[in-house]
Every structure is written in structure tokens, then in C-alpha cells.
Amino acid sequence: MFDVIPEQPEHAAAIEALLDLSFGPGRYAKTAQRLREGNIAVPELCSVAFCGEGENRRTVGSLRFWPVMLGSRPGLMLGPLAVEPALRSKGCGIRMMDLALAEAKRLGYKLVILVGDMPYYTKVGFGPVAPGKLTMPGPVDPARFLYRELDIGAFTNVHGAVTKPDANVDFEALLACAD
Numbered sequence: 331m332f333d334v335i336p337e338q339p340e341h342a343a344a345i346e347a348l349l350d351l352s353f354g355p356g357r358y359a360k361t362a363q364r365l366r367e368g369n370i371a372v373p374e375l376c377s378v379a380f381c382g383e384g385e386n387r388r389t390v391g392s393l394r395f396w397p398v399m400l401g402s403r404p405g406l407m408l409g410p411l412a413v414e415p416a417l418r419s420k421g422c423g424i425r426m427m428d429l430a431l432a433e434a435k436r437l438g439y440k441l442v443i444l445v446g447d448m449p450y451y452t453k454v455g456f457g458p459v460a461p462g463k464l465t466m467p468g469p470v471d472p473a474r475f476l477y478r479e480l481d482i483g484a485f486t487n488v489h490g491a492v493t494k495p496d497a498n499v500d501f502e503a504l505l506a507c508a509d
């Protein structure tokens with residue numbers, strides 16, 4: 331029912347419309363947004379879902395990932411994830427995340443965080459970040475601050491502030507030597 335493909339520049343307008351519809355203007359005030367502004371999403375992991383044939387074919391889902399530092403360790407932040415209202419609860423969101431998380435692991439990422447509804451994200455292996463372990467650059471409901479290890483044990487010694495990667499730091503190199 332859904333084709334999931336890598337996000338391309340020409341999808342931008344449809345994605346913005348979907349995000350406006352799904353989150354409203356409040357999306358720019360979220361703490362996670364502080365980690366997106368001035369950051370560059372990971373192109374290999376951002377995807378869109380398409381549905382329909384011919385002139386009915388349209389963008390119905392969007393998922394993005396961002397590079398972040400978790401204390402001194404490189405990681406990813408998942409989100410936003412949005413699916414067109416009429417096509418929700420048909421497996422699109424979970425499928426997009428399963429595909430992207432498998433690709434993230436293949437690319438060498440070990441940790442993913444997000445801020446979102448725990449009952450949903452536990453379906454793809456996320457759990458709550460222990461209080462005090464990581465701090466976000468603004469207020470976050472602790473029950474919605476979640477992580478997933480792509481490499482077992484990768485979260486054990488992680489602590490500190492969640493930040494955008496420094497522009498002068500070679501994030502790929504950090505990723506390659508992260509334990």
C-alpha cells in the first residue's frame with residue numbers, strides 16, 4: 331500500500347504541508363526543534379511514504395533523523411514522523427521507522443533518541459531515558475523522552491547534554507570510532 335523512498339528536495343513542500351497538518355504551528359516551539367534549527371538532517375535516513383497511482387499518487391508520510399551529540403557520543407534524533415490522517419493505523423509509521431532504523435544500524439549509528447508518545451514508540455523498541463542521564467536544551471516531559479540502542483549496551487555510559495554537533499567536528503569520524 332505504501333512506497334517508502336528516500337526524501338528528495340522536491341518533496342519539501344508536501345512534507346511541510348503534512349507537518350503543518352499533523353502538528354500545527356506549535357511544532358516550532360518544541361524543544362526538539364532547538365536541535366533541528368541550524369542542523370542538517372541525515373539524508374540517507376530521511377524518507378517519505380507515497381500512496382496511490384497516477385494522478386492520485388501523493389506524499390502521505392514523512393520521517394526525518396538528525397545528528398546529535400549525547401554527551402560526548404554521536405547519535406541520532408528521530409522526528410518528526412507524520413502520516414496523513416486518512417491513512418493512519420495502516421502500518422505506515424512503523425514501516426518507515428523499521429526501514430530507517432535498520433539502515434541507521436547498517437550505517438554505524440548506535441543510539442537514537444526522540445521525544446514522543448511512549449505507547450507508540452515502544453512498538454519499535456524505544457524506552458524511557460533514565461531521569462538525569464541526558465538533558466535536552468529545553469523542557470521535556472520525562473515520560474516522552476525516549477531512546478533506543480541499535481548496538482546493545484551503547485547507552486550504558488552515555489550521559490550529559492544533548493546538543494547539535496559542532497560544525498567543526500567531523501561527525502562521521504566520531505561515529506566511526508564510537509565504542
Ligand SMILES: CC(C)(COP(=O)(O)OP(=O)(O)OC[C@H]1O[C@@H](n2cnc3c(N)ncnc32)[C@H](O)[C@@H]1OP(=O)(O)O)[C@@H](O)C(=O)NCCC(=O)NCCS
Binds near residue numbers: 353411447448
Ligand atoms: C503517530 C503517527 C505517526 C502514527 O502513524 P501511523 O502510520 O498511523 O502508525 P502505524 O499504523 O504504524 O501504527 C499504528 C498503531 O500505533 C498506535 N498508535 C498510533 N499513534 C499512537 C500514539 N500517539 N500513541 C499510542 N499508540 C499510537 C495505533 O493505535 C496502532 O496500534 P495497533 O497496531 O495496535 O492498532 C500518526 O498517527 C501521526 O502522524 N500523528 C500525528 C503526528 C504525531 O503525533 N507524530 C508523532 C509524534 S509523537
